[in-house]
Amino acid sequence: xxxxxxxxxxxxxxxxxIGIIFISILYLIPILIKNQYTIHLLVxxxxxxxxxxxxxxxxxxxxxxxxxxxxxxxIGAYTSALLAIRLGWSFWVTIWFAMLFAAFxxxxxxxxxxxxxTSYFVITSIAFGSIIYLLMVNLVGLTxxxxxxxxxxxxxxxxxxxxxxxFNTKVEYYYLVLTFILIILFLFGRLLxxxxxxxxxxxxxDNIAAEVMGIDVRFYxxxxxxxxxxxxxxxxxxxxxxxxxxxxESFNITASITILIMMIVGGIGTFYGPxxxxxxxxxxxxxxxxxxxxxxxxxxxxxxxxxxFMNKGIVGFIQxxxxxxxxx
Amino acid sequence: MEEFFQQMVNGIILxxxxxxxxxxxxxxxxVVHIIQWAHGEVYMIGAFMSFYLVTKAGVPxxxxxxxxxxxxxxxxxxxxxxxxxxxxxxxxxxxxxxxxGLSIFLLNFAQILFSPEPQRFHVPFLxxxxxxxxxxxxxxxxxxxxxxxxxxILLSWFVRKNIIGTAMxxxxxxxxxxxxxxxxxxxxxxxxxxxxxxYAGAAGCLIGPLFLxxxxxxxxxxxxxxxxxxxxxxxxxxxxxxxxxxxxIAESLTAAYISSAYKxxxxxxxxxxxxxxxxxGLFGRKIMEKV
Numbered sequence: 001x002x003x004x005x006x007x008x009x010x011x012x013x014x015x016x017x018i019g020i021i022f023i024s025i026l027y028l029i030p031i032l033i034k035n036q037y038t039i040h041l042l043v044x045x046x047x048x049x050x051x052x053x054x055x056x057x058x059x060x061x062x063x064x065x066x067x068x069x070x071x072x073x074x075i076g077a078y079t080s081a082l083l084a085i086r087l088g089w090s091f092w093v094t095i096w097f098a099m100l101f102a103a104f105x106x107x108x109x110x111x112x113x114x115x116x117x118t119s120y121f122v123i124t125s126i127a128f129g130s131i132i133y134l135l136m137v138n139l140v141g142l143t144x145x146x147x148x149x150x151x152x153x154x155x156x157x158x159x160x161x162x163x164x165x166x167f168n169t170k171v172e173y174y175y176l177v178l179t180f181i182l183i184i185l186f187l188f189g190r191l192l193x194x195x196x197x198x199x200x201x202x203x204x205x206d207n208i209a210a211e212v213m214g215i216d217v218r219f220y221x222x223x224x225x226x227x228x229x230x231x232x233x234x235x236x237x238x239x240x241x242x243x244x245x246x247x248x249e250s251f252n253i254t255a256s257i258t259i260l261i262m263m264i265v266g267g268i269g270t271f272y273g274p275x276x277x278x279x280x281x282x283x284x285x286x287x288x289x290x291x292x293x294x295x296x297x298x299x300x301x302x303x304x305x306x307x308x309f310m311n312k313g314i315v316g317f318i319q320x321x322x323x324x325x326x327x328x
Numbered sequence: 329m330e331e332f333f334q335q336m337v338n339g340i341i342l343x344x345x346x347x348x349x350x351x352x353x354x355x356x357x358x359v360v361h362i363i364q365w366a367h368g369e370v371y372m373i374g375a376f377m378s379f380y381l382v383t384k385a386g387v388p389x390x391x392x393x394x395x396x397x398x399x400x401x402x403x404x405x406x407x408x409x410x411x412x413x414x415x416x417x418x419x420x421x422x423x424x425x426x427x428x429g430l431s432i433f434l435l436n437f438a439q440i441l442f443s444p445e446p447q448r449f450h451v452p453f454l455x456x457x458x459x460x461x462x463x464x465x466x467x468x469x470x471x472x473x474x475x476x477x478x479x480x481i482l483l484s485w486f487v488r489k490n491i492i493g494t495a496m497x498x499x500x501x502x503x504x505x506x507x508x509x510x511x512x513x514x515x516x517x518x519x520x521x522x523x524x525x526x527y528a529g530a531a532g533c534l535i536g537p538l539f540l541x542x543x544x545x546x547x548x549x550x551x552x553x554x555x556x557x558x559x560x561x562x563x564x565x566x567x568x569x570x571x572x573x574x575x576x577i578a579e580s581l582t583a584a585y586i587s588s589a590y591k592x593x594x595x596x597x598x599x600x601x602x603x604x605x606x607x608x609g610l611f612g613r614k615i616m617e618k619v
Contacts (some may be wrong), residue, residue: 116603
């Protein structure tokens with residue numbers, strides 16, 4: 001008994017050490033890779049990691065199949081950008097408002113999920129995404145419509161003692177996004193292993209059984225939507241202040257579908273799935289550039305093949321192989 | 329008042345367009361519960377096929393319509409057999425994503441094959457203007473209204489009177505129970521896809537001359553068709569017509585009296601409201617289970 005405990009503890013220590021080494025490697029990447037374009041792709045996939053993980057909470061863990069997730073992403077981006085441009089607020093303030101606004105709309109989409117069957121909810125989420133997109137296009141006075149918002153400032157530098165951190169270059173932004181991802185994934189992992197996380201997962205398995213077990217289905221469904229949309233809103237703010245220009249086209253249904261594809265290809269309902277999916281799809285689309293106009297066609301085909309042969313995504317596929325080995 | 333009537337007529341025409349696209353989707357979504365995201369692409373391919381048949385090969389318009397329906401029906405059956413039948417066994421999420429993959433593939437394939445530029449599908453006799461009292465129409469709009477309705481009534485008759493139609497209703501209600509009763513679910517699913525795709529093709533042929541023909545027309549069609557289907561209730565043909573009319577009329581009235589910018593939003597807002605208050609659709613059968 002005691003031995004097992006000690007082993008468990010040393011296992012935990014090992015895990016922490018491996019984690020620290022891995023994280024330091026992540027922080028060293030800009031020193032190792034000099035190519036600015038690769039860093040740019042890493043920043044973009046970093047933003048997609050947050051998006052795909054947040055969708056994973058709503059769809060993978062809670063089971064509400066949403067095809068309108070880019071709406072929250074867009075709300076976050078526009079909120080933060082507008083507050084920064086019109087009122088001149090600092091990024092560190094606007095980001096909270098981006099999350100707040102996205103969470104508010106998350107509640108709006110969360111309410112129908114309480115009573116709708118999956119296939120109906122899919123359509124509702126599409127409609128929701130379309131409404132938000134069309135509002136971005138048509139509220140010209142506020143969003144400048146299809147012209148988009150220009151001149152979004154970079155995040156304001158932070159002063160810690162004598163060190164001043166700026167976020168103007170790609171490498172600096174890489175560190176910012178990486179730090180955000182690590183914090184979010186850490187909190188996300190804590191959430192999933194908590195009582196709340198288990199309650200959310202129980203909703204996916206069986207609503208009625210969950211309710212019988214004394215889980216407040218209404219509360220947890222809305223809560224999941226609030227957390228998921230807040231994360232997406234944060235990703236939107238990070239995106240807006242990185243590219244400094246946003247237009248509604250970045251937040252249309254194609255964007256929602258991209259996020260969905262990343263999550264499913266990586267592995268739905270797995271912790272690392274969306275991370276791998278976001279990185280994989282971003283780089284895959286880049287690697288396919290040589291195909292020029294055939295690119296998206298081949299992409300559709302690859303997607304299709306993945307769905308057929310790796311139903312549970314890449315992470316699910318790997319887990320399956322491990323399980324089979326263990327049995328053998 | 330005059331403008332109001334004109335807008336109502338415009339709305340009805342627009343509504344019949346939406347019902348025509350949606351009625352095929354309603355068969356697929358309603359009977360086999362597959363979110364056929366590539367339905368818009370089937371519609372787009374139908375439009376392109378009739379465009380080439382009529383303007384390049386010189387086939388008479390109405391014969392082209394029949395040819396397109398036959399071809400797209402066959403195409404739908406192939407899609408069901410090689411794509412959706414295997415996907416259906418993998419579960420809901422895989423099916424939706426597979427359909428999205430198919431849609432991306434077909435859309436981009438069409439952009440290479442037909443070029444992404446919008447093209448004008450010109451059929452001389454369709455562009456003649458007509459005037460009924462104070463209401464202006466073109467022959468094209470009248471054709472959409474008449475042929476569209478004939479097709480929808482034919483389908484409604486088929487589903488009511490034919491044994492296959494009855495089997496389709498059975499599959500719609502409970503797939504497992506239907507297969508226990510000796511209904512070949514795969515066969516019914518294929519029939520639903522054939523009908524759905526043939527109707528999408530017909531919609532493409534009828535609507536093509538009214539607007540321009542281009543690959544991205546598929547996305548607009550499918551995002552409008554789903555609200556119409558839900559509004560009317562799944563698998564409900566009369567419901568799809570009513571749903572189409574409600575959205576069509578609401579859109580043209582919004583464009584005329586509020587702002588043309590908000591025309592596009594109306595369909596989705598109506599959909600959200602209906603789903604909040606009456607999730608089985610306005611004309612759906614009351615379903616006892618949780619929707």
